[in-house]
Amino acid sequence: MKTEKIDKKKLIESSIKIEECKGSQILILKSQYNNLLTTSICNGALNELIVLGINQGMIRVKTIPGGAFELPLATKRFITQIKPEIVIVIGCIIKGETKHYEFLASTVMNALRNISFETDTPIINGVLTTETIEQAVARAGKELNKGKDFARTTNDLRDYYLEV
Numbered sequence: 001m002k003t004e005k006i007d008k009k010k011l012i013e014s015s016i017k018i019e020e021c022k023g024s025q026i027l028i029l030k031s032q033y034n035n036l037l038t039t040s041i042c043n044g045a046l047n048e049l050i051v052l053g054i055n056q057g058m059i060r061v062k063t064i065p066g067g068a069f070e071l072p073l074a075t076k077r078f079i080t081q082i083k084p085e086i087v088i089v090i091g092c093i094i095k096g097e098t099k100h101y102e103f104l105a106s107t108v109m110n111a112l113r114n115i116s117f118e119t120d121t122p123i124i125n126g127v128l129t130t131e132t133i134e135q136a137v138a139r140a141g142k143e144l145n146k147g148k149d150f151a152r153t154t155n156d157l158r159d160y161y162l163e164v
Helices: 035-051 068-082 100-119 133-140 146-163
Strands: 026-031 059-064 086-094 123-130
Touching: 026 035, 026 068, 035 059, 035 086, 035 123, 035 133, 035 146, 059 068, 068 086, 068 100, 068 123, 086 100, 086 133, 086 146, 100 123, 123 133, 123 146, 133 146
Parallel strands: 026 059, 026 086, 086 123
Antiparallel strands: none
């Protein structure tokens, strides 16, 4: 199943309008690749951040060209430039017919972890890794709404680091 054939009713919409990345306390970086899915994850996160009482002015979203592989470099550059309190990184890697999926997922996860340590910035790993497009839709969409989980983790970590 190609992403163009995804039932958009299963995905999450957001009526919240967030300015592009100018400076923020919470930065959401999402990849352009698998855009229907990454946008749905992002919308789930945005909706939940607002429910949790986060002021819209504290949140910035940036869509980067490319896919999951491009996320670590963009993450490091944006952390260096705008110094957010916390970053949610959103992507979606769906297994294909080769081992590319495994190498890509491992590389991206390790790179994000290293950037978090190097910059002393909490990074929420919102890169979905799924075996099928159906699993991706379930996790990115209304059924499992992983974006909501990423937002809750973000809020919990912000509270934790404010106490330290």
